[in-house]
Amino acid sequence: MTDEQAVRTLIEKWVTAVHAGDLDTVLADHAEDLVMFDVPPPYDGVRGLDAYRDTWPGFFEWQRAGASFELESLEVTAGSDVAFAFALLHCRNVGDDPRRLLRLTIGLRKVDGRWTVTHEHHSFPLEVESAAPAIEALFDQWGADTATRNLDALMEPIAEDVVSYEIDGNYTGKAAVREVCAAGLASDPGTITLKIPDPTVESDGDLAVAWSVDHVTASGDETTSRATRVFRRTGGDWKLIHQHLSYPAS
Structure with a gap:
């Protein structure tokens, strides 16, 4: 398996785990010093694996109401020790606009021969309401x-x-x-x-x-x-x- 394929598999497994509410698998392959810029606050990001863990129970509760978390597209670029990926995902509940996609950027580094997520950035584009x-x-x-x-x-x-x-x-x-x-x-x-x-x-x-x-x-x-x-x-x-x-x- 190439490095690009390994990173792609890691992210696809993470997406599946998020959708399933599988917290252990969501946390796997993430660094202790992870920094995540998420949709909700705090503005300066969620820092550290423990803080990252604490963000998920509320999301899983929202998702159990029938929400989806599925990949629309994924692009991966991998070097020998550093990689990044960007993706668009369907993160919505029943009745939400299917055209509104979650944007995701992931940064990874190879630690002891294993790809590890060091940064995540999640966002939705601002919705500008027409008058x-x-x-x-x-x-x-x-x-x-x-x-x-x-x-x-x-x-x-x-x-x-x-x-x-x-x-x-x-x-x-x-x-x-x-x-x-x-x-x-x-x-x-x-x-x-x-x-x-x-x-x-x-x-x-x-x-x-x-x-x-x-x-x-x-x-x-x-x-x-x-x-x-x-x-x-x-x-x-x-x-x-x-x-x-x-x-x-x-």
Whole structure:
């Protein structure tokens, strides 16, 4: 058996043991001075074989609820005395996204002719939540509230410090924007509709930017305007902090 094959066999045996909850086999072939960077804390890693041992009972308990721990891919590079491997694994419970894979890097050294694990690094990629569904739902609600002339509901997602560049002027503060919206709703006794189809939304953390072509219908006439809107997430809710509406110059 080549060194690469030996390392691969060691890791495959370890994965099988983790899935089976076989603690003795999980600990086998690990150095006393092992350092592991795990998914949960501590930030500076789990240090030493005893501390490593203590991390597993809780994981095994979680796994007994039906979770899996299985290799998706494994790459091994081995020298004469040092080796490393990186792998992707399915580490998930029933109902979890199968595309979300655990990342694993393992460092090994040969001690007395035997490959020994000296370092493990486990992690999941950070999940960046897109603001698009929430912003699109907000736009749909704006459309519904416009049709029913529900001014209070229209103002709900507006930040107190909003700055709005409207078609007819610039307005600062929620109260000023409320006056503009109230005047618009009162300007036509007939049906007024607002549609914001296919907006583009880009987000990062608690900020989101959306741009779209808005369609407004009043007295049977439809107008379109260009719109750029900036939202800030506050207390879990997205609030409009800036909008810029315009028509192209004729």
